[in-house]
Amino acid sequence: MEIPSKPMHLLNQLTKTNPSLVSVLKVGDLVEGKVLEKTKRLVILDLGKYGLGAIYPIELLNAGKDFIKNLKKNDSLTAKVIDLDNEDGFVELSIAQAGWQQAWQNLAELKEQEEIIKVTITGFNSGGLITKIKDIPAFLPLSQLSTLHFSVGMSADKNQIAQVLAGLVGKELTVKIIDLNPRTNKLIISEKEAVGENVSELIKNYQIGQVIEGIVSGLTDFGVFVRFADNPALEGLIHTSELSHRLIDNPKEIVKVDDLIKAKIIEIQDGKIFLSLKALEPDPWEKINDYYKEKQLVKGRLYRFYPFGAIVDLDHNLQGQVRVTDFGSLEEMKKQLALGKEYSFMIESLEPKEKRMVLKLAASNF
Numbered sequence: 171m172e173i174p175s176k177p178m179h180l181l182n183q184l185t186k187t188n189p190s191l192v193s194v195l196k197v198g199d200l201v202e203g204k205v206l207e208k209t210k211r212l213v214i215l216d217l218g219k220y221g222l223g224a225i226y227p228i229e230l231l232n233a234g235k236d237f238i239k240n241l242k243k244n245d246s247l248t249a250k251v252i253d254l255d256n257e258d259g260f261v262e263l264s265i266a267q268a269g270w271q272q273a274w275q276n277l278a279e280l281k282e283q284e285e286i287i288k289v290t291i292t293g294f295n296s297g298g299l300i301t302k303i304k305d306i307p308a309f310l311p312l313s314q315l316s317t318l319h320f321s322v323g324m325s326a327d328k329n330q331i332a333q334v335l336a337g338l339v340g341k342e343l344t345v346k347i348i349d350l351n352p353r354t355n356k357l358i359i360s361e362k363e364a365v366g367e368n369v370s371e372l373i374k375n376y377q378i379g380q381v382i383e384g385i386v387s388g389l390t391d392f393g394v395f396v397r398f399a400d401n402p403a404l405e406g407l408i409h410t411s412e413l414s415h416r417l418i419d420n421p422k423e424i425v426k427v428d429d430l431i432k433a434k435i436i437e438i439q440d441g442k443i444f445l446s447l448k449a450l451e452p453d454p455w456e457k458i459n460d461y462y463k464e465k466q467l468v469k470g471r472l473y474r475f476y477p478f479g480a481i482v483d484l485d486h487n488l489q490g491q492v493r494v495t496d497f498g499s500l501e502e503m504k505k506q507l508a509l510g511k512e513y514s515f516m517i518e519s520l521e522p523k524e525k526r527m528v529l530k531l532a533a534s535n536f
Contacts, residue, residue, distance in 0.1 A: 195251060195254060196251065196254075197252060197253065197254060198250065198251060199250070199251045200249070200250055200251075200272060200275075201217055201223065201248070201249060202246055203215030203216050203217040203218070203220075203223050203246070203247060203249070204216045204245065205241060205243050205245045205246075205247065206243070207243075208238070208241055208242075208243070210227075210238070211226075211227045211230075212226060212227070213230065213241065213247075214260075215247060217261060220261055221260075221261060222260055223251075223260060223261040223262070224256070224258065224261070224262055224263065225247075225264075225265060226262070229263070229265050230265075247265070248272060249263035249264060250265075251263060252264045273305060274306065274350070276304055277303060277304060277306060278350065280347055281347040281348070281350060285347075286346060286364050287303060287344070287345050287346065287359070287364075288342055289308065289342065289343055289345055290340065290342050291338050291339050291340065291342075291343060292339065292340075293339060294335035294336060294339060296328070296331070296332075297309075297311055297312060298311040298313075298314070298335070299315070299335060299339075299343075301343075301359070303347070306355075306357050307355065307357065308358070308359050309356075309357065309358055310345060310361060311358065311360075312331070314348070314358075314359070314360035314362050319338060319343075319361065343361050344361065344364045344365060345359040345360060345361050345363075345364045346359065346360050346363040347359055347360075348360045348363055369403055369404060369441065370441055372403060373404065373443065375401075376404075376435055376438065376443065377435065377438075378436065379434065379435065380435045381432055381433070381434050381435075381450065382399070382400075382406075382433060382445070383398075383399040383400070383430065384396035384398050384399055384432075384445075385428060385429070385431075386426065386427050386428060386429040386431060387427065388427065389422060389425075389427060390421070391410075391420075392409060392410055393407050393408050393409040393410050393412075394408040394421050394424075394425055396431065396433060396445055399430070404443065405443075406435070406442075406443035406444065407443070407444055408421075408433060408444075408446060408447060409444070412436070412444075412445070412446035412447060412448055412449070413448060414447065414448050414451075414487075415448050415451065415453055415455065416483070416487060416488075416489050417473075417474075417481055419474050424447065432450060433445035433446060433447055433450070434446050434447075434449040434450055436449060454487045454488050455488070456522075457486075458486075458488060458520070461485070462488075462517055465516060466516070466517045467514060467515070468484060468485075468490075468514070468517060468529075469485075469512055469513075469514060470482035470483060470484045470490060470512065470515050470529065471483045471510060471511065471512045472507050472508065472509050472510060472513065473489065475500065475503070475504060477494070478493065478494060479491055479492045479494040479495075479496075479500075480494075480503060480507060482513075482515065482529055484527075489527070490515065490517070490527035490528065490529040491526070491527070491529065492507075492515070492528075492529050492530070493528065496530060496531065506531070507531075513535050514532035514534045515529035515531060515532055516529065516530045517529060518530045
């Protein structure tokens with residue numbers, strides 16, 4: 171095929187001297203054209219008002235043999251402009267760059283429209299999951315996984331995190347694009363955002379006071395995460411103070427991961443559900459006068475030391491406190507008392523309404 175360079179030079183000169191006659195075309199633009207001619211070393215496209223475009227051998231090689239073989243006359247192609255007027259007088263085009271740019275444009279549209287996308291997870295690292303959207307690598311951070319797949323309570327256990335992420339490789343997840351930057355090849359996606367609207371709708375099916383069944387999905391210092399048995403996409407939190415009528419130092423004393431429990435919904439706020447275990451149990455302080463009275467001698471096991479003194483476990487799921495002032499200092503108290511050991515105490519004061527019982531080490535211990 172003979173290259174018609176001169177006519178193109180004349181067209182480009184006409185464009186420069188009379189820009190109003192032809193729409194402005196810029197390097198980097200995407201253009202669509204129809205195939206006029208095809209050889210092993212060149213493809214000529216009719217770009218309409220922009221003249222003729224050319225795709226050269228290196229671009230054809232990048233496109234692959236199947237692309238060249240299946241390309242027919244009058245087929246439509248989208249390509250990226252890399253030179254407005256090359257030495258042959260053509261608008262030089264790139265297929266590979268066009269595909270890359272078109273993909274990012276499509277991704278930007280998906281983000282703007284907040285489209286929900288299905289992706290298949292291909293790998294993971296310590297920070298999250300790896301996948302692709304339109305052949306562009308995408309990253310799903312741990313913080314953007316839904317509670318169905320990841321709980322805050324898991325964040326302290328690296329081995330557990332790795333097991334969870336490995337188990338998601340090969341699975342299809344529903345996500346939204348939350349951040350992208352073609353210049354840095356950054357594409358961040360979120361499962362949490364994609365299921366957020368669904369979760370909000372699910373929450374409407376529950377109300378304060380309702381008792382639910384759930385599976386313990388995570389433990390933290392501040393409480394327990396519970397996944398709803400009837401709606402695994404939902405997760406509630408039991409604060410440590412709602413685990414028992416007793417003072418609890420560690421949630422592991424009450425439950426463990428994968429336990430099936432019942433809990434009461436005590437608050438629904440800002441798309442979050444708060445639960446309670448102790449709300450389903452009788453409050454032992456309501457009957458404390460049936461068990462104890464002031465000046466009574468009792469047996470108790472030392473539970474924990476605190477700056478104010480110590481907490482002592484008593485019968486009937488009750489606790490009392492020993493004041494540090496009785497010993498002069500916390501260090502002196504620790505010399506005389508040992509965690510987990512049983513001692514005799516006298517009930518110095520009892521205030522059921524304030525749920526406070528003050529104990530004093532009995533003389534029989536000396």
